[in-house]
Amino acid sequence: MADQTQKKPLLSVTAEKYQTLIKQYTPKPTIIKNVVRAFIVGGIICSIGQIFINLFSSFGLARVEASTAATATMIFLGALLTGLGVYDEIGKFGGAGSIVPVTGFANSIVAPAMEFKREGYVMGVGAKLFTVAGPVLVYGITTSIVVGFVYFLLH
Amino acid sequence: MSLKRVGNQTVVFAKPPVILSSYSIVGPKEGQGPLGKTFDKVWKDALNGEKSWEVAESKMLQEAMNGAINQASVPKEQIDFMLAGDLLNQIISSNFAARQMALPFIGLYGACSTMALGIAVGSMLIDGGFAQKVLVGVSSHHDTAERQYRLPTEQGAQRAMSAQWTVTGAGSVLLGSDGAGPRVTSATIGRVIDFAVKDVNNMGAAMAPAVADTILNHFHDRQLRPVDYNLIASGDLGAVGLALACELLKQSGMNMGTNFTDCGVMIYDESQDTHSGASGCGCSSVVLAGDILQRIKAGKLKRVMLVGSGALHSPTSALQGESIPGIGHAVVIEG
CATH class of the missing domain: 3.40.47.40 (Stage V sporulation protein AD)
Structure with missing residues (x-):
């Protein structure tokens, strides 16, 4: 028989106190390990980019054109490695080191494109393509416009 | 009746x-x-x-x-x-x-x-x-x-x-209703408990209070203690959530002993690099349907409590800054 007068046992920890318990029991992010790995992975990616710049320069391209061609090559490689299912593994290891370079940007466009293709090319790929990169584009472009405007006024 | x-x-x-x-x-x-x-x-x-x-x-x-x-x-x-x-x-x-x-x-x-x-x-x-x-x-x-x-x-x-x-x-x-096999003897339906956890990357912490609350109420309602069970397994608290649930229960006067574990901790090992462990409906269901029921049938476990743990949020609610409500439902299975 259900006894409605029975006292209900309650947790003796309040939601407030629980927040300190969470801090105590949640493992800290491995910052030093992540920073070192990001430095190595990011460094390697940028070195590869530099190799392409030098290579294209040796083909007779001017400095600016060579770096544009190298950027395009790196974007292609980032997209290719995403398609082959390798870039997410690099990202897991390298963290910011593989997100910040242009290859990471390629990854953040190609990954949603692959993921949402099953929902069709319009409402899938088309609508979801910028789910990851969208905020970077919106605020990156806005910032560059503002900075460009300030630069224009100062000169 | x-x-x-x-x-x-x-x-x-x-x-x-x-x-x-x-x-x-x-x-x-x-x-x-x-x-x-x-x-x-x-x-x-x-x-x-x-x-x-x-x-x-x-x-x-x-x-x-x-x-x-x-x-x-x-x-x-x-x-x-x-x-x-x-x-x-x-x-x-x-x-x-x-x-x-x-x-x-x-x-x-x-x-x-x-x-x-x-x-x-x-x-x-x-x-x-x-x-x-x-x-x-x-x-x-x-x-x-x-x-x-x-x-x-x-x-x-x-x-x-x-x-x-x-x-x-x-x-x-x-x-x-009839036949041979392990029997479901009792169940404790959980209440939704929200201890203001907003971190969707720490779901174990969000669900631990609900699991602890259900366990506390189950033992209170049945007038039993943790030692009366051979195994008490939460659904998918993971390592972090399990440790938190243990601590919450301990501070509320209930020592869970060594028979308290978590399906999300059991299913992967350290080398699989899943961090805090497993989650998902599948987690507690396959551990129960596989390992736990097999051990009950083999006579190695007599009385088991499974406390399914759920985080009742959605990606939308999380983005809108809502905390994660948790729930725990307990079922007792006896061999």
Whole structure:
């Protein structure tokens, strides 16, 4: 028989106190390990980019054109490695080191494109393509416009 | 007729329903884990030749439910209700599996606690005299969950140390009013508890208070202690959530002893790099349908409590800054 007068046992920890318990029991992010790995992975990616710049320069391209061609090559490689299912593994290891370079940007466009293709090319790929990169584009472009405007006024 | 409701939140079955059979299917990662040999079937890859992860998950659930029916050698027509749930929006894995099963269907949503919820509700249907055989099944899939709750699967990002890995797996049990097998003797339906955790990468911490509350109430309602059980397994708190639940219970005057563990801790080992452990409906369902029921049948465990743990948020609610409500449902299974 259900006894409605029975006292209900309650947790003796309040939601407030629980927040300190969470801090105590949640493992800290491995910052030093992540920073070192990001430095190595990011460094390697940028070195590869530099190799392409030098290579294209040796083909007779001017400095600016060579770096544009190298950027395009790196974007292609980032997209290719995403398609082959390798870039997410690099990202897991390298963290910011593989997100910040242009290859990471390629990854953040190609990954949603692959993921949402099953929902069709319009409402899938088309609508979801910028789910990851969208905020970077919106605020990156806005910032560059503002900075460009300030630069224009100062000169 | 005496009321089967006991204490504040618990039901005790007058004629405990029997678990006639069980079936579990998992993906490759779970198959490589420490419980790999306890599952009935291990898929070689998580897509299994289907056109989408969602179709694969639904087929997996369907296969698990058919597996349980076949193992019990019960004609499908004798099954009164099918109870199923999963993590996807509008529980599509279950709905689409139910479309093929063609059984009277009750869809459930208890997030990752759905297996325990299904067994509790199914047992109530049987002991209440509304059914003789009830089929319960749940599923989760790592990739369907990732793309719904987090990021595209090929996105190169690092996961938090407290994050958990959604299990690709489907588990099913067939409950019956008569027959041989382990019995479901009681169930404690949980309350939604929200301790203001907002970090979606620390779901264990969000669910731990709900699990602790249900455990506390279960022992209070049944006038039992943790030592009366050979195994108390939470659904998918993971390492962080399990430690927090232990601490919460300890501070509330209940020492859980050494028999308290978590399905999300059991299913993967350290080398699989899942961080805090496993999550998902599939997690507790395949550990129960595989390892736990096998140990009960072998006589190694006499009385087991499974406390399914669920985080009742959505990606939208999380983005809007809402905290994560948790729930825990307990079912007691005796050999």
